[in-house]
Amino acid sequence: MSKAKAPVSPEFTDFIAAARGPGDLEFHGAQFSVESVILYGDGVRLAWRMKPMPDLSWLPSDEAEARGLANDEHGERPGFVAIGVMSRQLTALWSMSALRDAGGAQFQLHQRRWTASEESGLVGELYAVGNTPPSRTRSLVLNIADAKYPISLLNLPRSSDGVGGFRGGDPGPEAALAFHDGEVKIISVLSYSDRVIIEWLLRPVPDVSWVPLTDEQRGLLDKSSHGPFLEGYFRVSNLWRAARMTDKRGTFYLATHAETHKLVDGYRGEVVFHPGLASEAGELHLTLDSLSVFMPVTA
Secondary structure: OOOOOOOOOOOOOOEEEEEEOOOEEEOOOEEEEEEEEEOOOOEEEEEEEEEOOOOOOOOOOOOHHHHHOOEEEEEHHHHHHHHHHHHHHHHHHHOOOEEEEEOOEEEEEEEEEEEEEOEEEEEEEEEOOOOOOOOOOEEEEEOOEEEEEEEEEOOOOOOOOOOHHHHEEEOOOOOOEEEOOOEEEEEEEEOOOOOOOEEEEEEEOOOOOOOOOOOOHHHHHHHHHHHHHHHHHHHHHHHHHHOOEEOOOOOOEEEEEEEEEEEEEEEEEEEEEEOOOOOOOOOOEEEEEEEEEEEOOOO
């Protein structure tokens, strides 16, 4: 009997735990480190960095295909060839790597996005899924090619010294809140040295027809054959960009960026606030239109 295929599109709506990596690992001329590992009921998200640029020449790259894809009416673009080659090398690297929890469950790694620069090296994000949901584990082990990178999820001190300033995460309130004939659920509060990220879920989808659109968005709707989909996406994104947040000390956090992802029966996303969480903030107060959400935080 063949094994069931692992899901490839986890929703990441059931937050379990978050941690930063323990330190650097020597990896092919670079220092490999994990900025954050976030564990959910249906999968894992992992942010990583390699600095300086690693030697990936030992990985398959299919340069001929990359060259073909990089050609356009202006001829071959060397920069795009290099990007194509590196993308294939990273895909090969993560296909030979895996994440395991303390119970022995293995999760297949999928490359979500990455960027490269001489200053930052390689920075990217993976998501991991398996045939069974992640256990409420105390530790994970990332097998990256032939190297092992252990990650503890238990009793980690909060600090801004982690890679990228990641401090940790807290679950949002357990219950969803009624909002304009739908519901809002705060999935988690993720704390970094310079920002706070609120992960959220709209399900069932509230009525957002009252949320204003920008002139630019209206222009895009007029030209698009996917008007209803885009309109809902724009209005949900604008709703979260207008969110306000303070803490018990009176610190005001400014929403600077919002990401929105469409689910089958709702929306999931993130809104980024600046600055980072104030010392002894204790509790965050999020205001979304007329809705108030209070979120205890431990960072």
